[in-house]
Structure formats: structure tokens, C-alpha cells
Amino acid sequence: MKKNSLKKIPQLSFVLALSFIALIACSSDSVDDEITEDIANNDDADDDSEEVVTELHAAYAAFNSDAVTVYLDGSEVVIETTGLPNHETIYWGEGNSLYKEEPDVALTPSIMSSNNNATTIRVDATPNLTGSTVQTELGTIGIAVSGSSLFNDQEGGGALDQAAASLDWTGAHIGPGVYHYHLEPKAFTNDDDNLVGILLDGVFLYGRKCSATGDYPTDLDASGGHTSITQYSDGEEEYHYHIINEVYSTTGSYLAFAGPFQGY
Ligand SMILES: [Zn+2]
Ligand SMILES: [Zn+2]
Incomplete structure (x- = not known):
């Protein structure tokens, strides 16, 4: 019994470690995405402020x-x-x-x-x-x-x-x-x-x-x-x-x- 449970610990650690790496990979991907979106939004905002209004109120x-x-x-x-x-x-x-x-x-x-x-x-x-x-x-x-x-x-x-x-x-x-x-x-x-x-x-x-x-x-x-x-x-x-x-x-x-x- 003791032997078996000891054997399982490294396996579990390995799985946990893999999941953790996957998590980091996922979150860094989404951060990159957000930064890209922010840059895109800023470009839009700049365009808006210089936009030519074509009709008087x-x-x-x-x-x-x-x-x-x-x-x-x-x-x-x-x-x-x-x-x-x-x-x-x-x-x-x-x-x-x-x-x-x-x-x-x-x-x-x-x-x-x-x-x-x-x-x-x-x-x-x-x-x-x-x-x-x-x-x-x-x-x-x-x-x-x-x-x-x-x-x-x-x-x-x-x-x-x-x-x-x-x-x-x-x-x-x-x-x-x-x-x-x-x-x-x-x-x-x-x-x-x-x-x-x-x-x-x-x-x-x-x-x-x-x-x-x-x-x-x-x-x-x-x-x-x-x-x-x-x-x-x-x-x-x-x-x-x-x-x-x-x-x-x-x-x-x-x-x-x-x-x-x-x-x-
Ligand atoms: Zn009013
Ligand atoms: Zn006056």
C-alpha cells in the first residue's frame, strides 16, 4: 500500500505541472490578445477625434x-x-x-x-x-x-x-x-x-x-x-x-x- 501511494505522487505532480504550463500558456495568449485589441481601439479613438463632421446640427x-x-x-x-x-x-x-x-x-x-x-x-x-x-x-x-x-x-x-x-x-x-x-x-x-x-x-x-x-x-x-x-x-x-x-x-x-x- 505504502509503495503504491508513493508511486502515484510523482505521476500526479507531473499532471499538475502540465496543467500549470497549459494555464500559463493560455493566459499569456489572452493577455497578448487584449494588448492587441487595446492598440486597435486607440487607433480608432484617434481616428474619431480627427473625423470630419459633414453636417451642421x-x-x-x-x-x-x-x-x-x-x-x-x-x-x-x-x-x-x-x-x-x-x-x-x-x-x-x-x-x-x-x-x-x-x-x-x-x-x-x-x-x-x-x-x-x-x-x-x-x-x-x-x-x-x-x-x-x-x-x-x-x-x-x-x-x-x-x-x-x-x-x-x-x-x-x-x-x-x-x-x-x-x-x-x-x-x-x-x-x-x-x-x-x-x-x-x-x-x-x-x-x-x-x-x-x-x-x-x-x-x-x-x-x-x-x-x-x-x-x-x-x-x-x-x-x-x-x-x-x-x-x-x-x-x-x-x-x-x-x-x-x-x-x-x-x-x-x-x-x-x-x-x-x-x-x-
Ligand atoms: Zn431639455
Ligand atoms: Zn454685463
């Missing part, structure tokens, strides 16, 4: 074509604008056909004709929603459908409410630079789901309501964004921002966009 058709020129350049969309809006404001100045008398507005020293309002922005045709968020900065954060710039909730480094008296009926004014909106631009969105504009991160901004439900969205992130269909997305769900339905300070109106960007 349907939402660009809603922009004021008298002021705005939009075209594709590789994977980017170029938006050139005169900055001159297609609606009335006191900031056109007396004598202009779009001049609007607004006795309650504490006019800044500038009017439309005293400044150069032109701006050009370039945005990704396909926003990158996987990276970290980016804070908005002073100056143009997007172009509205009217052709004028969108600004954030700051005015010259301070809170906007200090400059609120100079905002016209549509939440805009002129500082040293371009005519721009800080609040819900009532000239083209007033408690509805209308398109407001395109922001620097390539994400579209809509009014306080969503066309997907006809109501105020209840699933917005900190930027006012969510994913659903829109009137311009051809039935596809896509990420977009809304003007957040919260009255800002003592303005009686709503911030257009305070950030952060999600699409950089």
Missing part, C-alpha cells in the same frame, strides 16, 4: 442669419457674428428703427453703434461630456440665436446684481465690449422651450421648459443640463442646458447660464 438653422454665419471646419463649428441682435433695445440708440424707450434702464455709456460687437467662436461639433467640468469666465460664453453674446452671472469680477439696473427688457446691456445677455433673453425665450444659443463647450442652451415634456425639467444637473430629445435632435436624446427656473437676486428674472461647462 439642425439647431443652427434657428440663428439670425443677418448677423450669424455658421460653418464646419473639420470637427469644429465656427460661429461668426456681427453681434447685432434682431430685436428692439434701448441700446440701439435713439433714431435707430429698433430703438426701444426704456425709462427704467440705467443706461451704460455705450450704445450698439459706439462699440464693435463682432465675435467669432469655435466649438466642438461633438461636445466631450466625459471630462471634468470647467468654470465660465468673463466675456462671451456663447452666442445667442439673435446674434449677440451670452455672458455668465458676473459683471467685471463682481456679482451681476450690482449692474442689474443697466439691463434692458431682455436681460442685456453693453459694457466696454459687446452687447450681451446675462438673464433670460425675453426677446426670444420667455418661459418656453425655445433655443437660446450655443455655448463655448458645444452644448446648446434652451429656455426654462423642455420640448420633451413641454414643462420645466426636474432632472437638471448643477449646470442646468440633462439628456432628452429636443425639437432639433430628430428624435435622438442629446445633452443640452436649460435656463434654470430660479429667480436671480432682485432682478425678477433668471440667469441665462452660470456654469460650469459640462462639454469641455
